[in-house]
Amino acid sequence: MTVAASMFPRCALRACDGGEREGRREGTATAVLLHRVCTGYAVAGVVVPVFGIATGAQLGVLTDAWLIVSLVMTVAAAALLGLAVLPGQRRLLALAEGAATKEAARPTASRLSMVTGMFNVLWAVVVVLMIVRPGSTTGA
Template identity: 60%
Template sequence: MTKFLLSVHVLAAILAVGPITVAASMFPRYVRPAKATKGGPVAAEETPDEKARTAALLHRICRAYALVGVVVPVFGFATGAQLGVLTDPWLLISIVLTAAAAGLLLFAILPGQERLLPETDTPTTEARRAGAARLAMLTGIFNLLWATVTVLMIVRPGSTTGA
């Protein structure tokens, strides 16, 4: 049973968290206003409508996979209980980091994306640029939290497979 639980936990992490990290990382690019060019050649770029549709799609991906991502900690706890490691420091740290990443996604990244979607009140260009930069930073922190959790899950300090 432990192998099944661990397999579902790892597959869910890959299939749910992976798309969120990619889509959330791409989102700021599609809502950031284009910089004004001074007479130089303009590179072929998506139209504002294409960028808006892409941003909306990326936001939907983040929202949908956030719901699917609930499976990751559920099976993580089940696996930890089965292995008898629920009180190990590496797992407790992973739980705290996972909760921080989830909170960041639910209370900062998704609402930030929502505010910058074209259907909402359109903020000024400067506010849009600042919002996109803030989202890029928050997404980077989110991705670092998940990378740290992944390393802790693989290395498991104090285990026979740990460093």
């Protein structure tokens, strides 16, 4: 999902490039596909904290700092995704489908790229915490 979210602004801007109709349609179709991938993974990603809590309970580490921090960061990443990334993608898609120029869409794409980068960093830190588990005594 992080790859699709990162690729989206560039593809949506390409759709706004103002080129021939076929190129615009193709760029918009790619952006729509990337948005669907992001939305699908966002919906499926709801189970990640559920499995995290279940696994933490099984291992007896629910009160370990690494798990609490990773759960808080997962909630923050989910909020960023649901409140900023996906709506930003929808706004940029609307601009692309509405035949906006690249210059008109660039500020929206820039904001979306920044927010997507923040989401990606949060998600990467969560992945590292889940793999490294600093201070864990479960033998990993």
